[in-house]
Amino acid sequence: MKQRNGVLVFIFLCSSLISLAQTPTAVVNGQVRDTSGSAIPNASVEVINDATNLRYVTETNDEGIYSVPNVPPGTYHIRVSKQGFKTIVHPDITLNVQDAKAIGFTVPVGPISDTVTVEAGASMINTTDASVSTVVDRQFVENIPLNGRSFQSLLTLAPGVVTVPGGSNSSGQFSVNGQRASANNFTVDGVSANFGAVPGTFGLPANSGNTPGFTVFGTTQSLVSIDGLQEFKVQTSTYSSEYGRQPGGQVSIVTRSGTNQFHGSVFEYFRNDVLDANDWFADRAGRPKPAERQNDFGGTLGGPVVIPALYDGHNRTFFFFSYEGLRLRQPQFSLTNVPTLALRQQAVAGIQPLLNAFPLPNGKDLGNGLAELNAGYSNPSNLDATSVRVDHSLNSKLVAFARYNKAPSEITTRGSVLSRFQSSRLDTQTITLGATASLTPRMSNEFRANYSSNGAYLTFGLDNFGGAVPPPQSALIPTQYDSNSAAGSFNLQFSGLTASVPQLNILRNGSTSQRQVNIVDNVSYSVRSHQFKFGIDYRRLTPTFSVNSYVVSATFSSQQQVLDGTASSGFVRSTIPMEPVFLNFSAYGQDTWRLSHRLTLQL
Incomplete structure (x- = not known):
């Protein structure tokens, strides 16, 4: 009874220390028997990649069971051989990410030089787990x-x-x-x-x-x-x-990784406003069609690493490069509310530069110091995604890879005030190193290490859209408190609005970021009909958050408050730097127990 409780405690601990270590590879296992149904021990099993000719080799145990873990996705053929028996070749086996394929073999007696090719494909039904x-x-x-x-x-x-x-x-x-x-x-x-x-x-x-x-x-x-x-x-x-x-x-x-043959591709996807009709609301208001431009372009190149007269990477070293660029101008049409010309002229001198930062009205007067503005515009977006991956087979028992990825992206949008633009940018970079080692015919190890950084940047600015006059920074932020991280907000929250609250924002640079260090290790060990797997996952996240040395906001609730130069509400504040650290450590253990060729139990 005590022993049974101990097993339950062990299983509970393994399930409690849940890991993030998702293996991006597949596993192939099964049993090799002769024509009488008896197990064949010490038979050689080779899983061979059709594109790169890389081999993953193991042997069957005393019960004729073999297991080949940590096999990258791709198309393979399996060769089974032993002296005194004919060689069996099973072609056209497709392995997907995290597959667990059970493929058994019946080997007839005969010379090892004779080859028998199995024509039937591997079963596509998952019989090893219930996921x-x-x-x-x-x-x-x-x-x-x-x-x-x-x-x-x-x-x-x-x-x-x-x-x-x-x-x-x-x-x-x-x-x-x-x-x-x-x-x-x-x-x-x-x-x-x-x-x-x-x-x-x-x-x-x-x-x-x-x-x-x-x-x-x-x-x-x-x-x-x-x-x-x-x-x-x-x-x-x-x-x-x-x-x-x-x-x-x-x-x-x-x-993707490279193969023994050079392959490449180029592409370009194109859209333009000359091919499209005008926006319905812009057409109804008699406004011209906003500009639309979309160019999504790029290409790939992959193959063996070959340096003439120095190195031939066929069957050993491969590379794969990809690039995608996006240049997009997305057409928009908006109805907004802006100060009337009369309010701009009658306001106190200190507020006039802020009122003139709004575009000029071109629609009806709302009778509350505001008027409508309807206009079309285009929001620009940019993306440059580049990645390079190199795979290298040091020998039949050790395969390694490295991948670098850089993908900055940026989008600029206009909000409730069309002369105010918001620029958001992400700068993503990752580097990943990995190695898979076959330590013995029964044991293999898979290691991954990664560093990722993701910088996030936000800028608010004002331009001359629709006749607006950008004010000096000092019109909203006092000179003595001005800095790159200082921010200001000016709001006209009047009653009777027909659109969003008119709001001006100023911020030169607001930045947050995320940095990650991730280390993953998985060990697979085969004992008779048991396939044990253990792993750990360590993550260290160090984000930084946006810091504003000075923030000021003023809200006016009526035309009279603007004329008097008295805001209904406002605040002044400052934020301090904050750099938390998130540490994650996870571990797991599992046993895939093959009770028979028809029944598999996972613990």
Whole structure:
């Protein structure tokens, strides 16, 4: 009885120390028997990649059972051989991220030089665990149109996944089985991609590592361009103990690597306002069509690393490069409220420069000191996503890779005052190192290390849109308190508005950032019919939050208050630097027990 309780305690501890260490590879196992059904021990099993010719080698144990963990996604063939038996070759085996394929072999007696090719493909049914998951590979992504060239919409193909509105502090975008949008876990090549940052805001859900590091538009190119994507897998429920830390969906992304042949591609997606009709509201108001420009361009190149007369990387060293650039001018049309000419002229001298910072009205007078302005404009956006990956096979037992990714993105928008622009920028950089070692025929180790930085920057400014006259900084912020992080706000919260509250904002530079160090290690060990797996995951997150040396805000509630130069409310404040540190350590242990070729138990 005591021994049974000890086992229960051990299982409880393993399930309690839930790990974030999502392995981006697959495992192949099975049993090798002769024609009489007897197990064949010490048979050689080779899993060979069709594109790179890299081999993953093991042997069967005394029960004829073999296991090959940590196999990258791709198309493979398996060769089984032993002296006194014919060689069996099983071609066309597709392994996806986190697959667990059970493939058995029946080997006839005969000379080892004779080769028997198995024509039937491997079963596509998952018979090793009860996880609910969906895999989307590169071929599927390439053959369907994706608006914005981002694969978010494909995540909803998984059962239980729905999109949700995103907020500034919880832009998770997806809910899985009713969980919060910030409860999902994203990994790229086996390391955490939850290093999101929000420009200019406190943003604890993002900065504590709960949301992925998407672009400033909310798309996935900052993680991987769809041209650099090998495949991704979404697990929504009943996943094993190595997945977790967050209770929502587990999204595992694997990037492309080079092959023995050189391959490349170029693309350009083009849109222009000459091909589109005018906005209905702009056309009704008699306004011209706002400019629209979209150029989404880039390319890829991959293959073996070859230096003429110095090095030939065929079958050993491969590279893959991808780049995607976006230049977008998105047309908009807005109805806003601005001060009338009379209010600008009659206001006290200290407020006049702020009133003149609003565009001139071109619509009806509202009778409260404000008038309407309707105008079209275009919001510019930019993206440059670059990634380079190098894979190298040191020998048949050790494979390593390195990947660098840089994806700055920026968007500028106009708000309730069309002469006020808000520029939001994210500068995402990641570097990932990984190695997979076959220590013995029964044991293998997988190691990952990652450093990610995600700088988020926010700027408010004023320009001369619609006849506005940008005021000096001192019109809102006293000279003695002015700095790059000083901010000011001027609001006209009048009654009788027909649009959003007119608001001026000034901020030269508001910055937040996120930095992540992630170390992951997984060990697989096979003992008879047991496949043990243990792992650890360490994350250190060091966000910094926006600091304002001086913040002033003034709100006027009526025309008379503006004429008197007396605000109805306001405040002056200052914020101090804050740099918290989030430390996450997780560990797990699991046992995949193959009771028979028809029954597998996971503990």
